[in-house]
Amino acid sequence: MTQKPYVVEELISAKSIAARVEALAKEISTHYADSEKLVVVGLLRGSFIFIADLVREINLPVEVDFLEASSYGSSTESSREVRILKDLRGEIAGRDVLVVEDIIDTGHTLKHVLEILETRHPRRIEICALLNKPSRRETEVNAKWVGFDIPDKFVVGYGIDYAQRDRNLPHIGAVRFTAEG
Ligand code: IMP
Ligand code: MG
16 A cells, blocks of 8 residues: 555653553443453454553453454545444453454444444443544444544554554554655
8 A cells, every 4th residue: 555655753652652541441340340240342453452462451340352443444425334243252252342442533433333233232331541542423422431632633653643644653643644645
């Protein structure tokens, strides 16, 4: 895939992320202290670093599972249906489910994923998203935990990509294009 040249400008440092993840994990641990059946579901691929750091700060027994939903790619057609490309391995009926997502943008992905998961009769589903772009929301999504609200910028790093690049940056950065593509 050809790409326009761009630079990445740091938006959230690795240190700030670590502090926020620790705080989120504390709240999550308190919230689920009495739950014996917590399953933490990471949405692939963008959440893989976030979920790895988050679960290591949660001091409860947790099961970890993953789900991959189709994305809209570069399309701006935001109401498109979301399909499951890779399903959970485990059962969630009767269980507490914490869905871990990298970014809530328009909200369509999470809305559809939750609709699909609800048909399996979990005890309750909550959402923990690292980043949230409130100004982009097109459909209501209630995330119980959000790491950072960010402006309407395209971001990369800490698991999040631009055309599969820059997932391995330790910080979150905003993409700034430097020339015409
Ligand atoms: P939504 O369905 O519009 O909420 O889209 C959410 C998904 O779009 C996220 O899980 C990301 O995979 C992707 N996405 C949204 N904003 C960005 C961004 O700034 N950088 C990289 N991926 C993004
Ligand atoms: Mg995603």
